[in-house]
Amino acid sequence: MKAVALKRYLPISDPESFLDVELPDPKPEGKDLLVRVHAVSVNPVDTKVRSPKDKTEASPRVLGWDAAGVVEATGPDVTRFKKGDAVFYAGSILRPGCDSELHLVDERIVGPKPRSLDFAQAAALPLTALTAYEGLFDRCAIDPGGRHAGRTLLVINGAGGVGSIAIQLAKLAGLRVIATASRPESQQWCRELGADHVINHREDIPRQLEDAGSPEVDYIFNTVDTAGYWTVMGDVIKPFGRIVSIVETSQPLDLGRMMGKSASFSWELMFTRSRFQTPDMDEQHRALKQVAEWLDAGRLRTTLTEKLSPISAANLRAAHGKLESGKMVGKLVLEGWR
Numbered sequence: 244m245k246a247v248a249l250k251r252y253l254p255i256s257d258p259e260s261f262l263d264v265e266l267p268d269p270k271p272e273g274k275d276l277l278v279r280v281h282a283v284s285v286n287p288v289d290t291k292v293r294s295p296k297d298k299t300e301a302s303p304r305v306l307g308w309d310a311a312g313v314v315e316a317t318g319p320d321v322t323r324f325k326k327g328d329a330v331f332y333a334g335s336i337l338r339p340g341c342d343s344e345l346h347l348v349d350e351r352i353v354g355p356k357p358r359s360l361d362f363a364q365a366a367a368l369p370l371t372a373l374t375a376y377e378g379l380f381d382r383c384a385i386d387p388g389g390r391h392a393g394r395t396l397l398v399i400n401g402a403g404g405v406g407s408i409a410i411q412l413a414k415l416a417g418l419r420v421i422a423t424a425s426r427p428e429s430q431q432w433c434r435e436l437g438a439d440h441v442i443n444h445r446e447d448i449p450r451q452l453e454d455a456g457s458p459e460v461d462y463i464f465n466t467v468d469t470a471g472y473w474t475v476m477g478d479v480i481k482p483f484g485r486i487v488s489i490v491e492t493s494q495p496l497d498l499g500r501m502m503g504k505s506a507s508f509s510w511e512l513m514f515t516r517s518r519f520q521t522p523d524m525d526e527q528h529r530a531l532k533q534v535a536e537w538l539d540a541g542r543l544r545t546t547l548t549e550k551l552s553p554i555s556a557a558n559l560r561a562a563h564g565k566l567e568s569g570k571m572v573g574k575l576v577l578e579g580w581r
């Protein structure tokens with residue numbers, strides 16, 4: 244099969260940072276689906292894993308944790324899918340990534356591809372949708388059915404891949420959403436996705452929240468350096484509020500800061516379930532199925548904003564370069580094979 248892989252961890256400007264390679268076709272075992280990959284997306288996890296270091300792989304390493312494709316074969320224990328089914332999924336960080344023509348993934352973390360979207364539109368979504376879904380509905384315990392409608396959520400970095408779907412899921416749950424973005428195009432994108440207010444994370448956040456009529460908020464969904472936003476999050480969270488962060492911290496956090504308000508803080512990592520093979524791992528199958536239904540019902544839209552074709556080393560280099568610029572709005576997808 245064709246694949247895009249790395250052997251060394253190089254700056255993305257280096258033509259050898261990704262290579263077009265031929266690899267043996269993988270064989271499905273147990274609960275594995277063998278998927279023929281039609282489109283893949285790129286996330287900051289790809290650039291973090293690829294970041295330059297003094298290490299060489301003995302055999303080519305394939306990255307990529309967002310795919311849409313068609314089931315080609317199934318392992319003996321598969322019950323949820325059959326050959327020919329169209330699927331979308333993020334996969335496991337412990338296994339080879341999906342930047343290959345054929346890819347193995349455990350059916351418990353796979354959803355049916357939304358019928359109303361093409362493969363590229365679908366590939367934009369799984370990793371970010373799982374992160375936003377688990378962060379809002381599991382970690383913050385927000386009811387998607389509307390029991391918390393009217394409460395206010397602050398999304399720090401509304402226009403990035405995760406923020407783009409978090410805004411939509413929060414609106415679907417009936418929340419009032421304040422998103423942060425600093426450029427005209429990222430601010431406009433947040434409004435298009437349904438944000439009620441857009442404020443600028445490069446300016447005074449508490450003052451802007453006051454201007455928006457919410458000096459304190461019920462929930463905060465943070466998608467940028469956690470330590471960098473820790474003080475302001477403590478200042479603007481309401482008593483008994485809930486904060487979720489999806490980004491590692493650059494310094495130890497002073498959890499005591501949240502005690503006076505009895506505020507909760509949670510981490511969300513969408514790879515936890517697959518990494519530890521938790522008994523409820525198939526919640527990710529259910530979450531993706533639910534997201535697909537909402538997409539097909541027109542209650543959510545794809546976050547795809549840019550597409551490159553084919554899936555090749557040159558285009559993956561361009562995609563990583565774009566992500567590393569820190570200016571991504573929505574999601575970038577690679578589609579088709581050379």
Ligand SMILES: NC(=O)c1ccc[n+]([C@@H]2O[C@H](COP(=O)([O-])OP(=O)(O)OC[C@H]3O[C@@H](n4cnc5c(N)ncnc54)[C@H](OP(=O)(O)O)[C@@H]3O)[C@@H](O)[C@H]2O)c1
Binds near residue numbers: 405467512
């Ligand atoms: N825990 C998990 O499971 C999980 C899952 C997915 C992603 N993540 C992590 O979450 C982070 C965000 O991922 P993503 O895919 O949403 O990123 P992304 O798409 O690359 O985000 C791009 C956006 O970041 C904004 N930005 C840049 N600097 C900022 C700052 N100082 N404050 C606020 N916003 C800023 C920019 O907005 P402006 O141009 O408007 O400033 C830009 O539109 C990454 O670190 C990623 O690794 C974690």
